[in-house]
Amino acid sequence: MKIALVKEMRQMDKLALDNYGIPAILLMENAGRAACAAMAQQLKGLTGKTICVLAGSGNNGGDAFAAVRYMVNQGARVKVFLAGSAAHLKPPAAMNRDICVKMGMEIQPLETARDWEKLQLVLRFANGVIDGLLGTGFSGPLRETAARLVQLVNASGCPVVAIDVPSGINADTGAVVSDAVQATVTVTLGLPKPGNFLCPGASYTGKLVVDDIGLPLELLAVHIAQQSIDQRLIQSALLPRKRDAHKGSCGRVLVVAGSLGMTGAAALASAAVLRAGAGIAVLAAAESLQAVLAVKLTEVMTRPLPEAEPGVLGLTALPALAPLAAGYDVLLLGPGLGRAAETGELVRQLAAAANKPLVLDADALFAYQGHTAALKELSQTVVLTPHLGEMAALLNISVPALRADLLNLCRRAAREWNVILVVKSECTIVVYPDGGVYFTSTGNSGMATAGSGDVLAGTIAGLWQQTKTDMAPLAGVYLHGLAGDLAAAGKAEGLIAGDILQALPAARRTLSDETEKA
Helix, strand or coil, X not given: CECCCHHHHHHHHHHHHHHHCCCHHHHHHHHHHHHHHHHHHHHCCCCCCEEEEEECCCHHHHHHHHHHHHXXXXXXXXXXXXXXXXXXXXXXXXXXXXXXXXXXXXXXXXXXXXXXXXXXXXXXXXXXXXXXXXXXXXXXXXXXXXXXXXXXXXXXXXXXXXXXXXXCCCCCCCCCCCCCCCCCEEEEECCCCHHHCCCCHHHHHCEEEEECCCCCHHHHCCCCCEEEECHHXXXXXXXXXXXXXXXXXXXXXXXXXXXXXXXXHHHHHHHHHHHCCCCEEEEEEEHHHHHHHHHHCCCCEEEEECCCECCECCHHHHHHHHHHHCCCCEEEECCCCCXXXXXXXXXHHHXXXXXXXXXXXXXXXXXXXXXXXXXXXXXXXXXXXXXXXXXXXXXXXXXXXXXXXXXXXXXXXHHHHCCEEEEECCCCEEECCCCCEEEECCCCHHHCCCCHHHHHHHHXXXXXXXXXXXXXXXXXXXXXXXXXXXXXXXXHHXXXXXXHHHHHHHHHHHHXXXXXXX
């Protein structure tokens, strides 16, 4: 599914009118119907239920006014409060407000202390709240009235249906400057918005329901550079395994990882290569780690390398690694590799010497802090897998600054460095040099555990020969998240990276089962 920026949704609304003759009032009607349906589902019917509707003076308020009529017709007792001036209502919103008035509904302003007392009384006894205060055009801090309303709604404990995005959230970035409505359900209109997926906005969204509000399919399918990584996309990315497949044809992956005290990261990443379906995984590590890794690993082959000091790789390993890399389809560098200066130099020189696709994770990313210009010189396909802290460090900015403009900053970096970025967070995104951004649709908070990123890096590398060109990062992110979801069903917050690793085959099998059903 596509994910639209605010300006893209506005353009769609304009094209709906200009090219199809669909007026704003009709889209508003459909939005109101969708909001009513979400509330009815949440409350298991509306007959006899008291609903508090909070409407702003923008189009979001017009959607809320439209919802009022449908809820009244379904037997709800609806109390409507207008935050803002009725004089500021645009014609479609004003028309829906006028319909409510003609139906005998009182539109209560919020001007006097008594008005606020009425609102608090309604919220005390309400069964549900419709949030139609602020729409997708909102950014920045809440004004005094809106802030007070948000606090009252959140304190009420009522189920809340938010229209498009919960009030207080920047729809493009997910930013919440001061506060936001904590929605139970968010009915997003036309297409979902980045702020429905990116935190902190995602944590206020609740259950996300997408309603096309009658926009033509041709408009919803126009070129939009953001979309979700869903099952259909990944099934199209995975190549069927041939009957005459052998271990060499399923993918040969060289992993350069591990250091003293960090052998677990190397083991997880290299084992994930095989669990993702690759035929051969070889772990190249400092020779003094050989005994430990031999115990940890059975199916993964190991290659001991000359070390600069016990458990640390340096340039002495390059003469062995450079020719070794020639025999593999893809190289994974970094998990637990260590941050010694000479290790960083090894990473950069090996990356430059190896004419093979690269997956750079963890300490390999550290090697490029202050050296991002060297990424531009690499001629092969390069995938970087930073978490937000690592991405911010590569850009030499703070994590809050990165979050504030995540999509633009990552797009610019992917283009300038000519790399594919897999930026790990509560909603991992994959960013391509051409500006395409893909949001994961799998994964859970239980995956916030040490080693999870190592499993992801190995999964991406392991899928390289099993997917269509440059789609391994998408498949890796999806399958890694799906494995985490399967594992979390029995482990919840007790989930560890090894659980994700063990669930990878089941996740892959789930996709195969769905394909067979189709």
